[in-house]
Amino acid sequence: MTEAVIVPAAARPATERRFLGSLGRSAKGLTGLFLIAIIVLCALFAKSIAPHDHAQQVIEWRYAPTVWQDGGSTTNLLGGDNMGRDILSRTVMGAQVSIQVALIVVSIALVVGSTLGALAGYFGGIVDTIIMRIVDFQLAFPFLLLALIFMAVLGAGFATLVMALAFALWINFARIVRSETMRIRTLDYVDAAITMGVSQLRIIFTHVLPNVLPAVLVVATLDIALVIISEAALSFLGLGVQPPTASWGVMISEGRDFLYEQPWIVIAPGIAVLISSVGINLFGDFLRDYFDPRLERM
Amino acid sequence: MLRLVVSRLLYAAVILLGVILVVASLVKLVPGDPVDVIAAGNPGMSVQDMDVLREKMGLTRSVPEQFVAYLGNAVQGDLGTSIRQGVPVTSLIADRLPATGELAFWTLLLAFVIAIPLGIVTALKRDSWIDYAGTFVAVLGVSMPGFLLAVLMILWFSIELRWLPASGYRGSALASIGRAVAERDIGIFWNAFRYFILPSISLAFVLVAVNARLIRSAMLEVLQQDYITFATAKGAPRLTIILRHALRNALLPIVTLAGLQMGALLSGTVVIETVFAWPGIGRLAVDSIHVRDYPIIQAVVLVSAALFISLNLIVDILYRFIDPRVRND
């Protein structure tokens, strides 16, 4: 068994072609990528896309209907909210918040979780016991209740939001990396490397981590969707980002009081949440099928 | 097996202790106590009044002192007295737990009633339009935040169509079945049950998605097994094969999953109970966090963690019975 077979190193042209080819044939992957592209473009060019300042309050815009409703105008394509702000601009800016939070949270969770998982799986013994006990301990908390207590106690805000979510998510990475590491650890060539006296850190970095990468990538993608949903849920409970930052969850939460007469206040951010999480989940599904068609999501 | 159960129980106890400790210190490290809440709404209260009340409520005792006293009582089943209401916390939880429990019950029932046929059909008709539709539902299910689905359903079913109540709880639907049967009046059941519909769907949607996919792949795997091929070759009716052989084997891991999902549901109910004004322990937790009623916060966390751990334990043990390949590690 040679190394080249095991390591699906992304840089190799052949692998790259295979990946792109597979993506081109997958309706799931393409649709997902398309939806993700919409959100990412919104986030990157939010300032240029948004027709107005997202925090600007204009009396005449209060409860302005959408452009296709009676009384709607092109000034506020998706209408105005209760505070006289442009919903389209806020929704577009919301993409920035969602993506920022998601990327930061998942990066922290990924680095911390993978490192601890790799250590636990590679060394086993007491290291494994300690790390896995912490995982068990955290599993005993319902995830959202944990985040909720965290936020309610420490006060709402970007930093606590990120901390609470990262704190809740690292275990996903730790668990998958640990089990993959344990599996790889027993493979012949790793044994051989150890016998040859290759340093343990080097083994972890050159043999173990590249091999768990696909699985980690899949989990990371799916977790991004989870973070976007959770951020919205926490913001919905009033524990998310602070004004004037526009967050989809905050918008939905505020708009809930106006469901009767101005339902459009909720619809736009609601659809935005859906587009991004559907997109990411579709793409994540595709990645999983690509790397390991037998894996089904738990 | 006994040794396993005992050691797991001890382990669970240690985890619970850690859970209380973390929550207790987290809540107390942060400024603001119940007296601050009371004083904020009552300008007539002077600084001295506040100090006197703190003293009386035992809030001036040190954290370790309070914690030890709390643990001592908790072991005897006394989870303390609500600071705000002066009522034993156990009775408050006992009041709220049935509403949450029954919501979880209908949610799981709904989840499996829909997921099982969906999983079977999508497995049997692999790569047909039904399978693709199933994939679509699955992706939508994991992508749709429960609270968003809840708000959209309220918009449509409660406000537009006026079919179902937008929030509230009018007693146990299960308990009303007896009366409905005795009085031959389905309306009695319906009056309680209709309040469960929107919250259960909001919670169940993601479970339907996940479970249907799992059942599908388990079915696919089982259908390829030799004994199925053998039964088919023997000429057994197709329906019998699916139900007696394939489904039974495919369901085993799924049933154990139900236990875990029940525990995870506790998390989801925090949000959904808030949206639907459901008088369950999720909302009790949120309300108590706001007014800093420490004993209630601790108790809710303790009870949910305990439920979660024991469900895990039961599932674990069940699993060992069902699948002898799993061994102690």
Next chain:
Amino acid sequence: MSLRTLTSEQFDALARSYLKQATLSRRGFLGGAAALTAAAMLGMPGKALAQKTGGTLRVGRSEEPDTLDPHKTTLSVSSATMDMIYEPLARAGYDGEVLPGLAESWAFSNENKTLTFKLKPGVKFHDGTPCDAEAVAWTVARHLAPEAASPSAFFLGPLERAEAVDPLTVAYHFKEPFVAVWVGLTLGYSAPISRAAVEAAGDQFGRKPVGAGPFKFVSWSTDRGMRLERNDDYAPVAAPARIDAVELSHYPEDSTRIAAFETGEINAIYGGSSVPLDSVRRLRGNPDAIMLERPAQMMRALVFNQKRPPFDNPKVRQAFAHAIDQKRLIAFALDGFAVPATSPIASSIAGYSAKTAELSYGYDPEKAKALLAEAGVDKGLKVKLVANDTPVIRRTAEVVQAQLREIGVEITIETLPIAQWAAITAQGGQDMVISTYSYTDADIVYPVLHTKGALNRAFHENAELDGMIAEQRVTSDPAARQVILDKIQAKVVTEAYWKPLFEPLNFAVVAKDVVDARMNPAGELRIDHLGMAS
């Protein structure tokens, strides 16, 4: 001047004026809802003791009481409910006057440290046990007991004990004269409760309350709400209620509550923010509804922390005051339903100084920028605003943020849960805070502006102001007191300690067939006074 040297008539007048304008609109704002307390507000019904009409009033409220044990709660929605079940010694009228309740008369003595009540004869609790001096004294002892740790005990002030002199005479002995005595004694919090019922129910008394008020408690369940029925044996106290029963349900979601009213499931909504601002226009257009509204004795103000630069500089505070456009703020955050505030004392409280309207710094962004430049902080000023997380306050904070951005000031908003908000702002961990209160007497200046006040968030040190605040407390002549209050308000406004923002309105709505519904200053309806047309 000492309270002890006042004649008992003078002290009585002072204490009554303390309550005047209905002392009881303390507004609890837990969980964003906030029902107003209490308020008993007995008083003369509009048309003296109108006929019994029958019928059931079905009330929808935003909150549910936590407990109906008067010694275990300070939640305003509980207080409003307890005022129906329990009968306090005195009741406050529709305009804040002190009127007889369980007591028919009273007098101060012993250097104004003793208040002796003569009780009405023949009054019984709902369980049939006598509601006499003994019952009053026992209730007070329970309320004050250290082991009770009663959060509502502060309503009794420096009360030492109550003594049953004879079956119909009870003496309240205070450690020192207590000017705010009627605030608590006109509320259900201080009303006698049935000892027999307490002993039978133990710690469940709060869910099975027994008092001597106009309505008897019947049932309460988490899912179906609460039912109270007319106390037909109320006659020894006052005329029994005109309607047969009250049903109180809670609908936390605004939209559900309004829908319940529109479909006739309930026929009254009142108390706190039970009538949401967002639906006032809709309800006003409903021909089957009667809207009641009255300015609330509440204040929402921006308070600057003078311990933190640059707010030690009056110019900066003045600039901020000029930067706020109250009219626009009220339109955005409250859909227009509030009164712009000019003084730290709400305009509906006796003692409000009308002169503050001219003294106030009006909306003038150019002047604001100039003042900031004069103070040398016109470039990149960043300020932390701490607000509690109730919806209206959060919206207010967002508008303040947007308006200050127009003069180049960047505001970071921190919205905190009420407990943390209260604790952190008390320690001065903010540059600015949106301060809120609900009170009915001008003595509110003590808690919010005196150096020793529990709710003082400006953190100034000013002996002159402290002196004036202490003086108004013991000045029994209304005109003389007004002079001092005018000076206090002028000082606070011109030196821009606060930027008063707005005074909210209280709303109630009842169905067309509800007659004689009147709102008291606390925003509550006296249910025993209203009737139902058949």
